[in-house]
Amino acid sequence: MTASPPLVRVEALGPQFAERARVWASRLGLPTQAEGAQFALQLGEAGLQLQLLEPQAPGPVRVDFVEGGAAHRRQFGGGSGQMIAKAVGIQPGIRPSVLDATAGLGRDAFVLATLGCEVVLFERQPLIAALLEDGLARGREDAEVRPIVERMVLRTGNAIALMRDWEGEPPQVIYLDPMFPHREKSALVKKEMRLFRPFVGDDLDAGALLEQALALATHRVVVKRPRKAPTIEGAKPGYSLEGKSSRYDIYPKKKLTGAT
Structure with a gap:
């Protein structure tokens, strides 16, 4: 229940x-x-x-692509040397089109758009999608951020259904970062998780999400996981990139090449 x-x-x-x-x-x-x-x-x-709304609650959560962490990562985040950039296949002359099917607060999508990728964002939780929509609108009002957020297109709805009904040119890369069942130790890690887990819960349909992503993506699917977490049920990744706290499982389909 x-x-x-x-x-x-x-x-x-x-x-x-x-x-x-x-x-x-x-x-x-x-x-x-x-x-x-x-x-x-x-x-x-x-x-x-x-x-x-409770005593000693953490401060509010909003989407801000202009100031704070997003601005710092935009300026000093390591560019195409970042692990997420390597995971989605960014290379000299290669900027794949990306679908971020689990957009959340849009941080990873913003990094990819900053690096030059066109990114479609799916978010199924209406409240989180509202925060994203507002953050994108404010980003368009900033001269430096506008060209980046103009590469980001948000759609609200269930990612599995939206992928199944996709029309037009399919994305080269699909990026998934599903919510995972938390252990007690990590339950209070981030205030965003404290706020959003009551609305989002765990992505118990992650296997179906991966299956649909593999059917739609033309070149690869990338799944972000906690470093020690098991892979998503279903197809096995071709290889993984591992960082300090997270890892990227890569499911290759076709080699990415530059524009001809």
């Missing part, structure tokens, strides 16, 4: 944001007043953010 989803209300952090907050509430089917809500989706100066 699955737990009921937590109660979320939408709040405006100031009267000037009230109308936009009402629009988000209507779009997402959420109340603006709710006694006993466990979370608040807040709209304010910094954009849209999700806040856990």
Whole structure:
């Protein structure tokens, strides 16, 4: 039996944001007043953010491609030498088209778009997709970030169904980073996980996700996993790239080549 989803209300952090907050509430089917809500989706100066409503709760989570960690990684992240770049097959003259089928907060997709890839993002959880949509909109308002986020296209929905119904040129590379069952030790690792796990749960359909990705991708599928976690059930990866805390399992189909 699955737990009921937590109660979320939408709040405006100031009267000037009230109308936009009402629009988000209507779009997402959420109340603006709710006694006993466990979370608040807040709209304010910094954009849209999700806040856990409990004593000693961590600060809000938002998608920000302009400041903070995204800006630092954009400027000092190691460019095409990063492990994720190697995993998806970025090389001199090769920038594959990528589908990030488990987009989350869009961090990995943003790195790939920064390096020049065209990236489609799928996110099935409407609240997380809303944070992503807001972050992309704010990114388009920044002169330096605009060219990057213009390479990112967001679609909300179940990735398995969206891949099955894909129309047009298929992606060369599909990137998967499914939520994995957590152990007690790692349950409080990141505030994002604390906030999102009640909404997202574990990706118990990861095997079906991989199977559909292998059917659609033309060149390779890449799965990000915790370093010591087992591979996803189903086809076995051709090889893996291992880092300190995570690893990339690569399922090659065809060699990536530069534009002719």
